[in-house]
Amino acid sequence: MTNNKKPIVVVEGLRKYYPVGNSNTSRARQMVHAVDDVSFEIAEGETLGIVGESGCGKSTIGRQIMALERPNAGKIWYDGQDITAMSESQLRGIRTEFQMIFQDTNSSLNPRKQIYDILATPMLYHKIATKENVKQEVERLLDMVGLAKSSLNKFPHEFSGGQRQRIGIARALSLKPRLLVCDEPVSALDVSVQAQILNLLTSLQEEMNLTYVFIGHGLGAVRYISTRIAVMYLGKIVEIADAKDLFENPQHPYTKALVDASPIPDPNLRDRSRIVISGEIPSPVNPPSGCRYHPRCPYAKEECKKVDMELQVVDSSSSHLCACPFYATNLAKEE
Amino acid sequence: MPLLQVKDLEVAFEKEHEELVFVDKVNFHVDEGEILCIVGESGCGKSVTALSIMGLLGQQGRVKSGEVLFNGRDLLKLKEKELDQIRGNEIAMVFQDVMNCLNPSFTVGNQMAEAIRIHLGYDKKKTKEHAIQLLEKVGLPDAKAVMKKYPHMLSGGMRQRVMIAMALICRPKLLIADEPTTALDVTIQLQIMKLLLELRDEYHMSILLITHDIGVVAEEADRVVVMYAGQCVEETDVHSLFKKPAHPYTEALLQSVPTIYGDPARKLKSIPGTVPENYQELEGCRFADRCSYATKECYTKQEYHEVEPGHLVRCWKGLLNNDKQ
Numbered sequence: 001m002t003n004n005k006k007p008i009v010v011v012e013g014l015r016k017y018y019p020v021g022n023s024n025t026s027r028a029r030q031m032v033h034a035v036d037d038v039s040f041e042i043a044e045g046e047t048l049g050i051v052g053e054s055g056c057g058k059s060t061i062g063r064q065i066m067a068l069e070r071p072n073a074g075k076i077w078y079d080g081q082d083i084t085a086m087s088e089s090q091l092r093g094i095r096t097e098f099q100m101i102f103q104d105t106n107s108s109l110n111p112r113k114q115i116y117d118i119l120a121t122p123m124l125y126h127k128i129a130t131k132e133n134v135k136q137e138v139e140r141l142l143d144m145v146g147l148a149k150s151s152l153n154k155f156p157h158e159f160s161g162g163q164r165q166r167i168g169i170a171r172a173l174s175l176k177p178r179l180l181v182c183d184e185p186v187s188a189l190d191v192s193v194q195a196q197i198l199n200l201l202t203s204l205q206e207e208m209n210l211t212y213v214f215i216g217h218g219l220g221a222v223r224y225i226s227t228r229i230a231v232m233y234l235g236k237i238v239e240i241a242d243a244k245d246l247f248e249n250p251q252h253p254y255t256k257a258l259v260d261a262s263p264i265p266d267p268n269l270r271d272r273s274r275i276v277i278s279g280e281i282p283s284p285v286n287p288p289s290g291c292r293y294h295p296r297c298p299y300a301k302e303e304c305k306k307v308d309m310e311l312q313v314v315d316s317s318s319s320h321l322c323a324c325p326f327y328a329t330n331l332a333k334e335e
Numbered sequence: 336m337p338l339l340q341v342k343d344l345e346v347a348f349e350k351e352h353e354e355l356v357f358v359d360k361v362n363f364h365v366d367e368g369e370i371l372c373i374v375g376e377s378g379c380g381k382s383v384t385a386l387s388i389m390g391l392l393g394q395q396g397r398v399k400s401g402e403v404l405f406n407g408r409d410l411l412k413l414k415e416k417e418l419d420q421i422r423g424n425e426i427a428m429v430f431q432d433v434m435n436c437l438n439p440s441f442t443v444g445n446q447m448a449e450a451i452r453i454h455l456g457y458d459k460k461k462t463k464e465h466a467i468q469l470l471e472k473v474g475l476p477d478a479k480a481v482m483k484k485y486p487h488m489l490s491g492g493m494r495q496r497v498m499i500a501m502a503l504i505c506r507p508k509l510l511i512a513d514e515p516t517t518a519l520d521v522t523i524q525l526q527i528m529k530l531l532l533e534l535r536d537e538y539h540m541s542i543l544l545i546t547h548d549i550g551v552v553a554e555e556a557d558r559v560v561v562m563y564a565g566q567c568v569e570e571t572d573v574h575s576l577f578k579k580p581a582h583p584y585t586e587a588l589l590q591s592v593p594t595i596y597g598d599p600a601r602k603l604k605s606i607p608g609t610v611p612e613n614y615q616e617l618e619g620c621r622f623a624d625r626c627s628y629a630t631k632e633c634y635t636k637q638e639y640h641e642v643e644p645g646h647l648v649r650c651w652k653g654l655l656n657n658d659k660q
Contacts (some may be wrong), residue, residue, distance in 0.1 A: 195603040262550065265550050268577075
């Protein structure tokens with residue numbers, strides 16, 4: 001359903017490595033392979049969820065799309081323009097169109113600025129509001145995210161975590177963006193507040209036709225908000241599919257393990273069979289050869305150690321891509 | 336007789352020369368071999384309850400009244416020295432923030448050995464054997480190598496395993512686990528939870544599991560206590576909690592969890608507003624202002640009463656809300 005729409009972001013062959021430790025030591029040549037050859041598209045108006053465990057590179061992708069860092073290789077087209085080739089001043093011209101929401105509102109909101117300043121400064125700088133109407137605009141934003149007008153002269157510490165996240169959303173929306181990168185916006189919040197923020201994000205998306213990149217590790221929240229979901233493991237996308245399809249019909253053994261590991265709030269389903277994967281994520285400094293999941297994969301074959309697995313179409317009628325060619329056959333054998 | 340019984344526990348903290356009650360008349364019990372989950376959102380008093388059972392409240396906190404009966408003995412009346420005989424020996428605790436609980440400047444082996452020596456008085460050789468055996472038990476493959484490592488050299492999941500191994504030194508009857516998997520990735524969370532269940536069966540331990548994650552409750556608990564704003568609001572077995580929650584807060588909490596199962600188009604119900612800041616001063620139900628069923632009766636004192644055998648709730652309507660639907 002998303003294929004007919006024009007993509008707003010196209011990522012091609014994205015690579016981002018970070019050096020380990022001090023550059024003066026002999027370890028300087030060691031690199032963390034944060035994101036390694038990742039390609040995907042984001043259609044206008046959709047929500048692309050990116051899930052994976054810590055260190056899988058999901059936040060790094062978010063930072064690259066926001067042009068906060070330059071990738072080591074690969075290209076990112078935003079609305080047809082290659083942002084990796086742009087100079088800083090060129091970027092400044094289009095930065096208003098993509099904005100970011102962060103997990104930690106304690107460090108992403110300036111503690112010494114009042115909410116009015118936090119919201120007004122970017123609008124004045126980018127000439128989205130004038131001195132005359134800026135107050136009105138700020139009030140409109142507060143209203144949109146469900147905060148009282150009396151919040152204007154308060155400081156961030158006077159708000160609860162959920163309210164601070166609303167301020168973060170208001171600030172991101174103040175520049176009238178088309179794309180929002182949400183980096184774990186609800187992970188630090190309690191469930192009841194988490195639901196408030198998720199519902200706010202969905203209603204804002206409908207109202208303003210926003211496109212979201214939603215980065216998270218809680219599968220429930222990601223499923224709730226996303227149209228499509230990409231599953232990442234050690235810097236690679238291992239599977240990408242429509243949200244419904246991914247949970248009903250996971251194709252990659254890692255996706256299956258991730259889905260199985262997520263607790264389901266229904267005690268009647270307690271005895272379902274769940275795959276427990278052993279071991280832990282290997283170091284991204286020396287990722288395993290071939291399929292990066294093979295040391296933990298219960299279905300691993302000899303080939304998996306050697307051949308680098310590419311994303312392939314699972315079923316020609318859908319947009320379901322998976323980087324494991326064996327899983328379907330393994331499953332058939334089990335049954 | 337239950338293994339642990341907490342009766343009318345009241346804990347106060349001093350804040351700006353004022354004593355504020357953060358845990359208000361909390362009642363629950365843990366039977367032998369069962370897993371009791373205390374669930375609630377941040378600041379509801381669940382961790383403070385656990386710390387007061389262990390006598391670990393620190394300087395600002397004070398137990399105002401109540402009893403904590405462990406095997407019939409009131410832990411609150413014991414002297415520090417007598418408590419030391421129970422802490423670690425019969426009740427052990429694992430925490431969420433493992434990095435702060437292990438000493439960064441000593442090796443794992445060193446820290447394990449210290450605890451074993453103090454509690455069991457083994458000699459050097461036996462201590463080492465016991466430590467390695469425990470580390471193997473909690474699923475650390477190369478236990479001998481782990482003994483020589485410092486906490487920062489281990490991953491989060493491995494540190495949590497070391498912590499559990501330490502808790503098991505004296506085969507405790509009760510393990511208090513305060514958010515043991517919250518900081519871990521889901522696949523590791525599942526490993527740790529599986530481990531705790533296996534250990535419970537092997538050691539016939541009871542587990543008091545403190546969590547904010549409804550999913551974990553559904554997967555692991557036998558019985559559940561729901562806390563809100565310093566009070567217990569509901570207690571029952573896990574199946575009835577999910578099937579017919581009696582307190583509107585429990586119901587709202589269950590409906591606000593996004594899940595990977597069931598209808599994806601289901602709209603999440605959020606609870607409006609936030610926990611009242613001055614909840615200590617409220618006389619009536621502390622959830623009333625956020626509750627969709629609230630009437631004027633809710634602003635009078637709410638008793639914690641039994642609506643069905645073993646099913647307690649702090650709402651005068653009890654199970655009435657269920658009938659309405």
